[in-house]
Amino acid sequence: MTAPDWNQLADQSLAGELISREAAHQVLSAPDTELLAQLHAAYRVRHHYWQNRVRLHFLLNAQSGLCPEDCHYCSQSKISTAEIDKYPLMAKDRVLAAAERAHTLKAGTFCMVISGRSPAEPTFNRVLDLVREVKAQYPMKICACLGLLDEDQAQRLAAAGVDRVNHNLNTAEANHENICTTHTFQDRVGTVEAVKAAGLTTCSGGILGMGESADDVIDLALSLRQLDVTSVPMNFLIPIPGTPFVDRGDLTPRQCLRMLCLFRLLLPSQEIRIAGGREVQLRSLQPLGLYAANSIFIGDYLTTPGQAATADFEMIRDAGFVLEAPDGSVLQGDPLAELQALAIA
Template identity: 75%
Template sequence: MTHSGLSPDWNALADRSLAGELLSREQALAVLQAADTELLAQLAAAYRVRHHYWGNRVRLHFLLNAQSGLCPEDCNYCAQSKISAADIEKYPLLAQEKILAAAARADQLKAGTFCFVISGRSPSESVFQRVLAAVRTVKAQYPLKVCACLGLLDQRQTQQLAEAGVDRVNHNLNTSEKFHSHICTTHTFGDRISTLKAVQSAGITTCSGGILGMGESDEDVIDLALSLRQLNVTSVPVNFLIPITGTPLANQNQLDPRRCLRILCLYRFLLPTQEIRIAGGREVHLRSLQPLGLYPANSIFIGDYLTTPGQAAHRDLEMIEDAGFVLETADGSPLTPVPEAMPQLTTSIPT
């Protein structure tokens, strides 16, 4: 819900963010609760911060669900959890040739990062060793950064991931510490913090964000961003809940495109130097306003998500080009012009 009272000077908030100063809680709430008539001014101010650190470049990430379902956790949002009755494909860790096929697709689509995800609380030793082998092979064959999302990890595991060449590890906080128990009871918020700290101590950069629209309050939205700021994570995926039939949150519906854009603006103000990625739910909730999300955010997934389909790759590339942005290569430099062959590529992985 928005208010129609006196709004703050959004450019003053951008100035504060660029100076490295933290917005007050009152200012953060004002971003989330602003009237719809303020949205374009908010986006323009957030873009000032985004452009200062990221220019007009957009990073592409490609996501592979390398092991699906069969998870013992009870995360209420997830189609793969033990309490989910969602109709999804379930399979053990993919064979290495299928993982390599997905990496080849990521490279064709000019994604800078190949995101390798497995379901479960924490990988078994046999699965973990196969993951390490796959990472080494991908890194040897393609100029991709590899981001691994493997569940809860300890110091020994993160050190081995670093040695194998993993560039980044994803482990989302998902929501605020206060709201966490409403979403999951089989592990704690502290367990997630411990994994991120183990990743950082191994010298690997951290990717951590959340899922918005799960019933959390504005205060929870702010608290999640502040936790990510305190942890100094490198990359922040902002997911918008897709209510999946068969999950406890199937009937949750508190998002619209304008709410999503205000959240992205707030996260840019609170996390000025971080890569902010519009992740799951982009197509469902931003809909026709997707291009506006690139003004606060500087990264998107291209292709599908874990258990839900994404927008066709050629439409993502057209959106980026039409809005005047340029792709960024794995080393961070602009990729221009967009290769003509790219719109004809699909994101399906050969079976």
């Protein structure tokens, strides 16, 4: 099969046109010899909206484990036997210490995550207090990931100072029951819609490498496009011992890059973040992911470590990208030298 004109697909994307399903399949199934051309096309779209800036997000697992859901990929679910720390909502001093580290690492967004289906009222009120404390002390945006939410809860988060709420669709609707049985795909869509209705910025993405088909990958991206989410974290499965999906996640770095290209072409103006699993699945090709994505997490993930912050700063610098400040401008100075002077890894 003749490879499509990748630049023509970029032109369609930049014009706001939806590329065809056939073209989407061709993006995912293209031979490795086409990969650099695909990345060039994706970068044209990325550069149009984001230039060569990279946004940094910092993730805090503020409440770990103890979850009644059965998400098969997750080390915190009720069916997981993974050896992880389990604890209720962190005390204020620990959350503020994490926020200080996020600020030191130049993160523009501080992401507070709690495990569970949906927050109980006492926990929710404590989260609101923590948001106010962090917001008062640090010039960062705050993203909250709290499970299933309704519009009233989303409005209360907005009033407390939350800028964005994350709730991932995780996979295509047709594949959802293979991933989780304790809530539905529509439950997740409902939370994203409630966040939008409350006037908050939406953050929703997925996890790739869970055994999904090419159609599932495409359908996930199309669902996110239909919901018009603002920020899209693309996670690549980390096969954690003790979870049902420990034997999955057999992606190659080139497959991951093709998926990133597809998401950029289907979601041209969205913030696309290479999230959990980039060190595991992209490995030495991580820098190439920045030609499609414009954002990464710096630091650790929920229950798994990320690479050193200095390595991320070196990667961004060496690839010719620059860091974005919380206000959207280019971060001035030498962030890597600052971290090294502080002896921060």
